[in-house]
Amino acid sequence: MTSIVDRPGEKAAENSWLVSLRNLLDRPLTSYHLVVGATGLLMVLGLMMVLSASSVLSYNTTNNQFTIFNRQLIWVGVGLPMAYVASRMTPRHFRMLAYLALLGSTFLLVLTYVPGLGKTVNGNTNWVSFGGPLQIQPSEFAKLALVMWCADLYARKQKLLTQWKHLLIPMVPVCGLVIALIVGQRDLGTSLVLMAIMIGMIWVVGAPTRLFVTAIVVVGAIASYFVATEQHRMDRLTNFVNPFADPSGVGWQAYHALYALSTGSWWGVGIGFSRQKWGNLPEAHTDFIFAVIGEELGLVGSLTVLGLFLTLAYAGVRIATRTTEPFIRYCAAGITIWIMAQTLVNLGAVIGLLPIVGIPLPLLSYGGSALLPTLIAVGMLLSFAKAEPGAQAALKETRRPLLRWMSSWRTPGPSGRENTAGALKAVPSIVLAGGGTAGHTSPLIATADALRRIDPTIEIVALGTERGLETKVVPEAGYRLELIPPVPLPRKPTPALFAVPGKMLSSVSAARKVLDDAKADVLVGFGGYVSTPAYVAAWRRKTPIVVHEGNAVPGIANKFAARYCTDTVITSFPGTDLPHAQYVGLPIRRAISTMDRATLRAEARQFFGLDPDAPTLFVTGGSQGARQLNEAFAGAAADLQAAGIQVLHAIGPKNSLEVEQTGPLPYRVLSYVDRMDYAYAAADLVVCRSGSNTVTEVSGVGLPAIYVPLPHGNGEQRLNAKPVVDVGGGLLVDNSAVTPDWVRATVPQLLHDRERLTAMSTAAQGVIRTDADERLARLILDVVRSAS
16 A cells, blocks of 8 residues: 655635525525425414404404414414425325325316305305315315326326427326316416416426427417406406506405505504405405505515515425436426416415416415415425435434534544534544546545535545556645555456456455545545445445446446445436436536636636637547547648647647647647646637546536547447537537548538537536535535434
């Protein structure tokens, strides 16, 4: 075992307030806490306002001002346990219940048409009465059922959603049937919300723009027809334009709602002091509770309510965008669309921006039929939030505050660090294993830098072999490097295969010694020869393991660890086939992820001795170079220079290449580029391999690229580049096609097409995450906390 120790890591830089806010929002339980916080505050405010808005009506009808409030309190008491149960369920349970929920809600809708069971309220026969006070509104439960069913349907059809027929069938006919049943109850408001859910789900799954716009037009036409065929709906529509035209007739409700809002001014008249609830404002405790909020709490209170709904919407979108599981993405998005659509329709009606359609404000208005499915949906969002990277480990610690407090009084263990559960040890020790090529070492160093930015005192040890690039770049980055014997697996059955077990045992033993000496709290593996023995050593030592897979197609070492050693598995690309996979992204150097190519271009070109204004091509085959690229571009060097193109060519440290300078513009040949940020800034176009690190960096900085995947391996490089190529951020060319003739025919034409290069640059940015270093670092620290 060899040890290389160099200068200490970089000092942590002070973060700006924007970075601090981003880090705060990027914690594992952010979505969970936002949903709990926003829902809890809306529930408490809703109970207060139901009590205030209904007190006069309750006293006049039952001689008890708390009657309606007590009923709402009962519904909350029933709904909260249901939300809790939903939060403990898994997506598998929800998918099993989706069809049952849809059939059950449809059956209840049909019961509203049965004489003696269907009950008419305010002109709508949308209630089912089971005798006595027990009656429910099935259409409210149908909203949740449709979201669950559509999410499960689209998750099952994930690979077929590029075909319009699978987008629409059977989704549209089933939704149409449910909507038709509700329209038949004369409840157009709820029908509009269901139509919004249907259109929203079509949009979420990525329907073509033409299909999406057509769906909006068709739904708009259907809604217009139903409005035009009912006089009371037409009266509401015409009155919406000017509610003051008939304040004592059709405009009564809208007029008094606006009056209540204007009376509230900035700070309101005070809780309980509303004047409009004394009989002037119909449905003050249900559909128009926001008017009472505006009157009693003023503009500040109204904006607070709006902010809480926006917080809930942000949390729902965050959950949907951070998951790799289609059902969670579609279901979380559907729930968010449902709640926000209903909120917008209700608020729009109250403040006079939309016609009155008679639907409640979620979580605030009185009514158990609306409250129960909404709380169940919130519980589902909480369940989905717990599936985010690092959330489970962080949540376990928040449930044990007493144990954490007691453990803070323990004496230090033999390692000299406090054993405080739920908090980081005084000096956490993290071992990062990875090496061979830049595809393994670059994310390792980026992660180490991110950990040091979070906590400069963290002990970081890198684990590698003497064969890899790590012997150079890791010490240069300022990190301690420990070397263990490499264990390469023969690609063909040879006598060398019999030596593998002995070499593996030796390498595992060396890795175990490094972990013991470092008193490692966690091992993070990035792949390469070093990872397999490191995983085995950590597993035998019972050290927590984090696996990071850099490619779209996982390697053998990470497949092994993900299946047998750990359930904390991080991927660089969505859809990577590994057990327990969580998509976080590939950590890249901060100098790359935060760079501005335009600002740095002049400095970068001066650094390499390039012309400041000429079209610039960067050719690189990765850290080891690529013979095919080297020969093809060397063969076309004279043509490139004749076309007015200057070239920066990284050929690899083990390769040699001589290029004759035939024109005024330079053709720079370098064995290795230490300043890749300068290389990216100097270039207008890059021709490169499509390793995960290269794809993430190149697309992250918005550099147009021609990707040439390695011709051997398991096809991972082609899949790495596919997300960028699919959106037009790059081109994909087979290795065998890259010849001098291809270079002459393709590269000059593309480099002189400024409009196309700009379009490619815009398309490439944002496709792949560039903040994975911070995300992965915080997840690693969550694992350390959990293990403490």
